[in-house]
Amino acid sequence: MEKAIVLAASAVGAGLAAIAGIGPGIGEGFAVGKACEAIGRQPESSGAVTRTMFIGCAVAESTGIYGLVIALILMFANPFLGKL
Amino acid sequence: MSLGSKEVVVNGPKVSFEIFGLKITETVVLSWVVMAFIIGLVLFLTHNMSKTNPSKKQILAEWIVQTMNGMVKDSMGSRNLVYAPYMATIFSFSICGSLISVLGLRPVTGDFSVTLTWALMTFFMIQYAKIRNDGVLGYIVGFSKPIALLTPINVLSELATPVSMSIRHFGNVASGIVITQLLYYALTALSNAVGLHTFPLFTIGIPAVLSVYFDLFTGFMQAFIFTMLTMANVGAAYPEEE
Numbered sequence: 001m002e003k004a005i006v007l008a009a010s011a012v013g014a015g016l017a018a019i020a021g022i023g024p025g026i027g028e029g030f031a032v033g034k035a036c037e038a039i040g041r042q043p044e045s046s047g048a049v050t051r052t053m054f055i056g057c058a059v060a061e062s063t064g065i066y067g068l069v070i071a072l073i074l075m076f077a078n079p080f081l082g083k084l
Numbered sequence: 085m086s087l088g089s090k091e092v093v094v095n096g097p098k099v100s101f102e103i104f105g106l107k108i109t110e111t112v113v114l115s116w117v118v119m120a121f122i123i124g125l126v127l128f129l130t131h132n133m134s135k136t137n138p139s140k141k142q143i144l145a146e147w148i149v150q151t152m153n154g155m156v157k158d159s160m161g162s163r164n165l166v167y168a169p170y171m172a173t174i175f176s177f178s179i180c181g182s183l184i185s186v187l188g189l190r191p192v193t194g195d196f197s198v199t200l201t202w203a204l205m206t207f208f209m210i211q212y213a214k215i216r217n218d219g220v221l222g223y224i225v226g227f228s229k230p231i232a233l234l235t236p237i238n239v240l241s242e243l244a245t246p247v248s249m250s251i252r253h254f255g256n257v258a259s260g261i262v263i264t265q266l267l268y269y270a271l272t273a274l275s276n277a278v279g280l281h282t283f284p285l286f287t288i289g290i291p292a293v294l295s296v297y298f299d300l301f302t303g304f305m306q307a308f309i310f311t312m313l314t315m316a317n318v319g320a321a322y323p324e325e326e
Binding site: 051054055058059061062065066068069072076 | 248251252254255256258259262305306308309312313316
């Protein structure tokens with residue numbers, strides 16, 4: 001019974017941790033939109049704009065990746081099961 | 085985690101063999117393979133170089149070196165050109181380590197130890213560059229800028245750099261591994277549901293399409309980003325003189 005509760009709570013927790021994807025999604029969409037605007041205004045600088053945008057996207061993505069790592073830990077390497 | 089009747093298992097790297105009680109994992113063996121491949125490739129490209137009559141592979145080798153030098157010069161300044169070989173090493177190791185998954189092997193960068201090692205090397209390079217720029221005393225005083233109250237936050241933000249860099253690279257590659265594995269399970273289950281018990285027809289072709297994103301795109305992107313962030317951080321710690 002205890003194990004079932006812990007497993008259910010871990011599954012819910014993993015799902016909640018994946019909500020962290022919302023923030024990077026909005027942020028990256030905003031960054032890419034602005035980059036498209038910049039390229040539209042100055043097509044000759046598209047290389048530099050794209051490069052900078054990808055780095056910015058990767059940095060913005062890291063919070064989402066933290067959530068993902070927590071979800072993966074809860075699903076495949078659950079630390080709470082050992083404490084029962 | 086279980087999916088239907090079958091248990092879905094995602095394992096860490098297997099232990100290949102042991103030397104004197106030291107566990108040599110799959111990751112270590114595969115990184116030896118990657119190193120051997122890169123060394124072989126570099127030796128092949130730089131073999132028989134000539135000044136007057138350059139061959140095609142020599143032109144390729146020169147292009148790689150020039151591109152890397154140009155990138156380092158652009159983002160770190162010509163004072164830091166000495167870092168170019170290190171950046172090229174990290175970049176090529178990361179790309180080959182991630183793209184090894186195309187061959188059906190476990191990507192080297194899908195192991196947190198690997199990315200954490202690289203991020204720690206970057207961390208110590210940043211600290212060294214800062215000390216070289218400001219001197220030992222200036223480096224220590226630099227933590228309590230702009231006001232002394234911010235010292236803990238400055239120290240934490242310094243420590244967060246390797247953590248975020250390593251988790252970013254590891255998380256991207258590892259999520260690719262997990263999703264590919266889940267997809268195989270799901271497609272096998274789908275084949276079973278349709279009645280193809282002996283031959284999981286749906287596992288042919290469909291994973292390859294997703295592999296283009298999870299293996300090729302992520303591998304290139306993360307290698308590029310890791311290198312660029314290392315360059316930006318080290319370059320910012322040891323900037324060009326005015």
